[in-house]
Amino acid sequence: MSVISSTGNARLNNAAKDTATDTHHSAPLLLAASAALTPAGYAVSPLGVTVLSNLPLAAFAFVQVSGMAPIKQILSNKTTGDLSCFPFVSLYTNCAIWTLYGWLQSDPTLLYANAVGLVCGAAYTAIFAKYTHQSMSKYFVGSAGILGVFLSSPVWAPLVGTDAPTVLGTFGMSTAVVLMASPLAVVGTVIKQKS
Helix, strand or coil: CCCCCHHHHHHHHHHHHHHCCCHHHHHHHHHHHHCEECCCCCEECHHHHHHHHHHHHHHHHHHHHCCHHHHHHHHHHCCCCCCCCHHHHHHHHHHHHHHHHHHHCCCHHHHHHHHHHHHHHHHHHHHHHHHCCCCCHHHHHHHHHHHHHHHCHHHHHHHHCCCHHHHHHHHHHHHHHHHHHHHHHHHHHHHHHCC
């Protein structure tokens, strides 16, 4: 995607006029003409745009597969030990909200990436629940309450003068922060066990 403001177009047009008689500067002009300009006026090559567009997806994929190591340990030991299910529950809760947002916005990137996260989070949570001795009810009730309110936002948001994407996007930012902070739930265990 390229974002070129009217200021950016004016800069390119002025640069073209200034260098029309000066062949020494024609190469940078051609490079700038093929690059997308950011709102701040920086030129980004098409390769740079592609990399920057896909880097968040790759980073989120790493977040999604990061649950595989503890799940392998749980399956091997047939117990969760002192691990917390909070990272897994927060993954599916966050991804459910962003999956609906992606669907409502007709954004396949958000929809597919978060649908995969929703499936991973639900699978991780199911495996955790199977092998834990801990009560999962507070996590399930909390997640169900959050999801019940926000996944029903297409119904109630217009009644309060807003729309569902605004509600989901605003709250989704909060659930994303919780998701990124959720590994901190195991810090106490790591310090106690020194591993």
